[in-house]
Amino acid sequence: MGIIKASKLIYEYIKRDEEGNPEGVNRAVDQVDIDIQPGQFVAILGHNGSGKSTLAKHMNALLLPTEGTIWVGDKDTSLEDNLWDVRRTAGMVFQNPDNQIIGTVVEEDVGFGPENLAVPTQEIWKRVDRSLEAVGMTAYRYHSPNKLSGGQKQRVAIAGIMAMKPRCIVLDEPTAMLDPNGRKEVIRTVRELNRAEGITVILITHYMEEVIEADRVYVMDGGRVVMEGTPKEVFARTEELKGYRLDVPQVTELAWELKKAGLPLTDGILTIDDFVDEILAIHQKSGK
Amino acid sequence: MIRDITIGQYYPADSLLHRLDPRVKLLGTLVFIVSLFIADSWLGYVLAAAFLALMIRLSNVPLKFMLRGLKAVMILLLISVGFNIFLTDGEHVLLEFWIIKITWEGVKQALFMGTRLIFLIMGSSLMTLTTTPNQLTDGLETGLGFLKKIHVPIHEIAMMMSIALRFIPILIEETDKIMKAQMARGADFETGGLIQKAKALVPILVPLFISSFRRATDLAMAMEARCYNGGDRTKMKPLKYETRDYITYVVFAIYLALMILVGRL
Structure with a gap:
């Protein structure tokens, strides 16, 4: 069994009218089965309202399933006794960088998690030093978080989770409020952590470019997992993706259009380099 | 323009007062305020003034910053001085016409009250100027932990x-x-x-x-x-008393004792 496993997971929001009487039920997550292996970089893609954030909140026991079960590090999240173990195993980074930093100084914020875990003072300092180093924010340790850019704030938030030594980090649209530079900065940091530290990463996003280097991609729509596979496999189904109101990366789209027009390209080209190689190969062939 | 507002007017500098444990400064400020209410004679006020001057000297905070805090309470200061001058009854009348009567006791009272207020504000702003808001909350949390x-x-x-x-x-x-x-x-x-x-x-x-x-x-x-539940936590920067903190406590004790001895002479 993987580090996070969900089986027939269902979550329903109850809609209420102004007096608070239940009005209807909105099924945000519907019969989801996932199995994430330790050390993987997993991306969950989906349009607004596809249920991807609701699913993410289950991985940290911030929401509990209406039906079905989700296990985080072998623990069933719906049991009260497992709550802190679950949150220790899976750290969570949220969308708004301002609303998740608690400390008034960068290093104090990174120390907040370990303080909560009752880690001895000296060990806290060691962890804070290491985590800031890992996300490349050591130079800013005495700064006020208010003076940092969005990308830097998210890196501090990631360091804050790292200091709790989780086995897995769930990032709930960490780049949605950032500019393109900040986005690259955060994704690079996350990928580095996945590679160098072997931490399982679950990235929730609707930006296709961020998904290219993932080991595995899940696509969600209307609360269900509708596609699953490696990025290459998923992006090969361009038409289907468009049906879920998702765009493929520009190169993939171009390759797909050219293929429709008759060029013998392979499916699911993800990077410009691959694309150039294939075009050159075709060119050489037709030249002869 | 609106971003210029600073809360907790901390003055960054390196001085003995800046390095003191926030608990010492909190208790010290309290002792100083109490001493001002004990003082009821010229000698008492001279003692308080000398002590305050020494502290300002040790803090490396320019006097300008201390006086800035006074501006905000100028009106309050004038009102209380005014009330004391005009409303205190006494034997030695200095000036009297229509319904206004100014007595020597009134002037003395007003002077005392004015100085007391000025010292009180300077003393407490000296604390906020030398302590970061973080240290202050830390100090309050540890210092009032017995509650x-x-x-x-x-x-x-x-x-x-x-x-x-x-x-x-x-x-x-x-x-x-x-x-x-x-x-x-x-x-x-x-x-x-x-x-x-x-x-x-x-x-x-x-x-x-x-x-x-x-x-x-x-x-x-x-x-x-991030596993916060308000319960058992450790501290990344626990407060620890150093020798200078104990010495400062002794200095404040001596000051308070002196004030009780001579403040009412």
């Missing part, structure tokens, strides 16, 4: 204070943004009387409140996700 025994939620109060301090600049920035957005759509915050201006603020407060509540839920969720 936990009678179920006062000291840790929670300190946590609330430090979160408030963290969010003040963010909310100020947000107010600025909302104001600009409304100005762009023709809102007028500049003209009109006091009531008009106050009314113009309502459309700013509503979105500000809504977004603060949203921030609060987000933050609560982020804190929970």
Whole structure:
């Protein structure tokens, strides 16, 4: 069994009218089965309202399933006794960088998690030093978080989770409020952590470019997992993706259009380099 | 312009006072304030003035900063001095016409009261000038830790204070943004009387409140996700007394004893 496993997971929001009487039920997550292996970089893609954030909140026991079960590090999240173990195993980074930093100084914020875990003072300092180093924010340790850019704030938030030594980090649209530079900065940091530290990463996003280097991609729509596979496999189904109101990366789209027009390209080209190689190969062939 | 507002007017410098444990400074300020109310003679005030001057000297904070704090309470100061001059009854009348009567006792009382207020404000602003807001909340939490025994939620109060301090600049920035957005759509915050201006603020407060509540839920969720439950925690920067802190306690004790001995002579 993987580090996070969900089986027939269902979550329903109850809609209420102004007096608070239940009005209807909105099924945000519907019969989801996932199995994430330790050390993987997993991306969950989906349009607004596809249920991807609701699913993410289950991985940290911030929401509990209406039906079905989700296990985080072998623990069933719906049991009260497992709550802190679950949150220790899976750290969570949220969308708004301002609303998740608690400390008034960068290093104090990174120390907040370990303080909560009752880690001895000296060990806290060691962890804070290491985590800031890992996300490349050591130079800013005495700064006020208010003076940092969005990308830097998210890196501090990631360091804050790292200091709790989780086995897995769930990032709930960490780049949605950032500019393109900040986005690259955060994704690079996350990928580095996945590679160098072997931490399982679950990235929730609707930006296709961020998904290219993932080991595995899940696509969600209307609360269900509708596609699953490696990025290459998923992006090969361009038409289907468009049906879920998702765009493929520009190169993939171009390759797909050219293929429709008759060029013998392979499916699911993800990077410009691959694309150039294939075009050159075709060119050489037709030249002869 | 609105971003220039600073809360907790900390003056960054390296001095003996800056390095003292915040608990020492909190208790010291309290002792100084008490001593001002014990003092009831010229000698007592000279002693307090000398002690305050020594502390300012040790703090490396320019006098200018200390005096700035006084400006805000100038009116209060004048009112209390005025009341004391005109309303104190006494034997040695200096001046008397119509219903106004100024006595020597009144002048003396007013002088004492004025100095007392000035010293009080300077003494407490000396503390805030040499202590960061963080140290202050830490000091309060540890210093008042004994109140936990009678179920006062000291840790929670300190946590609330430090979160408030963290969010003040963010909310100020947000107010600025909302104001600009409304100005762009023709809102007028500049003209009109006091009531008009106050009314113009309502459309700013509503979105500000809504977004603060949203921030609060987000933050609560982020804190929970980081295993915060208000219970057993360790500290990254625990407060520890050094020799200089003990010495300062002794100095304050000597000062208080002196004041009790000579303050009323």
